Amino acid sequence: MTVATSIHRPLLITRKNNKWRPPQAAIIPNYHLPMRSFESKNRTSTEDIKSLRLITAIKTPYLPDGRFDLEAYDDLVNMQIEDGAEGLIVGGTTGEGQLMSWDEHIMLIGHTVNCFGGSIRVIGNTGSNSTREAIHATEQGFAVGMHAALHINPYYGKTSMEGMISHFNSVLSMGPSIIYNVPSRTGQDIPLRVIHTLTQSPNLAGIKECVGNDRVKQYTDNGIVVWTGNDDQLHDARWDHGATGVISVTSNLIPGLIRQLLFEGRNPSLNSKLMPLIEWLFQEPNPIPLNTALAQLGVIRPVFRLPYVPLPLAKRVEFVKLVKSIGRENFVGDKDVQVLDDDDFILLGRY
Template sequence: MFRGSIVALITPMTLTGALDEQALEALVAFHIENGTNAIVAMGTTGESATLSHKEHRHVVKRVIELAKGKIPVIAGTGSNSTDEAIELTQAALQDGADACLLVTPYYNRPPQEGLYQHYKKIAEQVAIPQILYNVPGRTGCDLLPPTVERLAKIPNIIAIKEATGNLERGREIMERCGDDIIVYSGDDATAMELMLMGAKGNISVTANVAPRLMSDMCFAAINGDRATAARLNAQLDDLNKTLFVEPNPIPVKWAMSQLGYGSEGVRLPLVPLSESLRPQVLAAMHKAGIKC
């Protein structure tokens, strides 16, 4: 359904943490103009953990309005409460999202059967395409390939964002599930290799800063053109690393502020990028051909 570069969109804010509506409008236009293939609104990079439900729904709805059907919008609707995830997913369906991205339940550390039942219930309750999201480094919970294989049989579970950075994990999911599920990378540093192995796109933090370059790299890799993908990925390599020198989205928020899309503001308990790390991020932007 979705292929290529799928940006994990930041939520532009003022320095006080208020939503910056003008910057959000400009940001969506920036991605439409620069080849991004789909937008994830209210994922981890969008600071979903610190927005109220009212704000969360507002941002998703506003991104859908701004996209105007020109680019698909995937709403982040995961929660560690199954009922809350259902509520957020129903809201996204009502507001016109093309699909939903559901992170594994964080903190409560459910067993594999709990994960299966969690996702199964959401899929049965809400008739919208759903993308599983596995990022154990953040959640303390790992959605294992046998469980993904079971979930892939549910018709409206269409894909997984595999953010472990473990290429063998991605390969195993593809081998187990075949055409029953699409695999997307959720790790910019290893995305090229996973797409060359058969993944169909990258749900990307780096795409915020370098949308055209990331889109071109993704399609080269998806099409099996290793030489072109490697050449483009070499330009992105430093960005893929430095945008994680502090917890996401701290560095990417600062980088986007340098491009004029909101301030560096993030919500507590996150704080703006350390002064000492800013030259490193700026150098990576310059290497990628991004002019500030």
């Protein structure tokens, strides 16, 4: 008996004169809906964010093994609330978000909302030079309750103006957002045309602008909310150029005095008095001087995640003199300011 066998050959399909069509998910906008929630427990409106004047770019303190020192962090935040700050940037440049894993980043945002979200607006720095990462981090940030997001333009690799618009539009739909323009760090200015295009989104709260007060004026003349990112210009930005307020580094140290500059009318005398401190804070890239200052005030441990290192001894001595000139009572914390020795600092490359 013979058994008939058949050989199965793969069926070859040719596409003569037929154009290949991509999957629908690749061509339908918002095919994959963002991970959004309509719960209102911690939600705030874009208009609420627009009204904030004093927003502190809060420092992230560390334990000797490099983990977050949440006890010291909570004390820092409480001092900001007590002295009148209205918002916090969590994990920004000052908070060293660039040295965090995304797990650390989102945890710190969630922790801040959970502990302080009823007393101060929490703005998570969930921006990235990668649109994919910015989308994912922003979804997670809003999922853990942040009130708004801070978004920088793609840095290092840079992109075109059309690329910037597409990048920002990819995240603006998720909730209230502040766009951050700091060409000295990104290597690329965000042109006015990009911002004017993005104002079509109801979620654009405003701009953190570091180019200068002439740029601030261009935006405020067109009804766009601006926070200056330059502490040395905050007084004039507020009272002469229409800025709503400041996203400040200096307010980590003297939140009450910075609030006074923003809320109590023109005060060139106070502004001049604070200028030596502000200049001291920006003699090296932020947050190097701030980290040094907070450690010498005794409100954080003298622990640095590399590549940041403390200011040299002569500059540390200069800070103590500045504190005494302005008045220790105006600075955060209640310990005597001191000059730390080189051996007091811990520098961590692995953590």
